[in-house]
Amino acid sequence: MLKVKNLHVYYGGIHALKGINVEVNQGEIVTIIGSNGAGKSTLLNTITGIVKPKEGEIFYKGEKLSLIPHKIVAKGICQVPEGRLVFANLTVKDNLLLGAYLRKDKAEINKDLQNVYEIFPRLKEREKQMAGTLSGGEQQMLAIGRALMGRPEIMLLDEPSLGLAPLLVDTIFKIILDIKKMGKTILLVEQNAFKALEIADRAYVLEQGRITLEGGAKDIASDPKVQEAYLGKRVVG
Known part of the structure; x- marks a missing residue:
């Protein structure tokens, strides 16, 4: 449904996204996890035309996306921005x-x-x-x-649980699952990796502008490096 191919984004001399490839299939929740500054919000902002890439292409339903924000919304792609706005x-x-x-x-x-x-x-x-x-x-x-x-047919959610009390975080993630049941497709950027991997079908780990790991959400959640870096579990080995 949504395919990002070889995406490179710069902020001046800073290479923010370095050859990103991401795919979201219809009806899925796909999550992007990573630390602050990894490029997660930049990826969503590029998909919705707010940030312009230096290289790479974005396809929606097999057609190359025009990078004009209102035309992207008209296609059925809506973003819920970080900080609510x-x-x-x-x-x-x-x-x-x-x-x-x-x-x-x-x-x-x-x-x-x-x-x-x-x-x-x-x-x-x-x-x-x-x-x-x-x-x-x-x-x-x-x-x-x-x-x-x-x-929208696909919703891009940027840090929906940021700054919320734990009880409200649970409510927001339940709502995300309810939206999926409505037939929506969701690309979720989320700093709460534990909750994101709990509800997602697939996941990508984004580190310093590169995808370092991808796969089923359960597989990603059981990866020792992910557990130590994002899920707060010490791996003894």
Whole structure:
């Protein structure tokens, strides 16, 4: 469904991504794990056209992606950015409606709005509240709901559990599984490697701009180097 081939990205003289190859099949949750500064967010931002690659190609459903952000959204690819990035001075409802800004089907937009409220009842309770006054967990729900309003086929989630209390982290990961059951495909960047590998089908380990390991999520989780580096387990050998 989504294929990244030989992707190279630079920030000035810094070579941020070094020949990245990633594939996401329809209906999967694929996670990218790695330490801070490994290039995880850069990869998502390049897929959605925010960052321009120096070399490499991105294909969606067999067609080469144009690297223009609104055209990528129109194709069915939506990103939930790191840090939520909700519109703080707009209401919850207005934030959600902005997720459907490329759509013209008003009746269907309203139907999807009600569906988002069913998934996130807390957003319905706060639909007239300014987004900037929500808690971190509520803002994360809003950011996910806003992406769903675009009717994406594939969602790119960038650090959805960052800064959340443990109980809310569990809630967010349950929601991600629920979104998969809705028929969505998910590419998940997540610093909580344990939780990410628990729900993912496949995984890639990204270190200093390179993919160093890939495979089934269970296999990656049982790898001694991954356990020591990302899962907090000391491997004695």
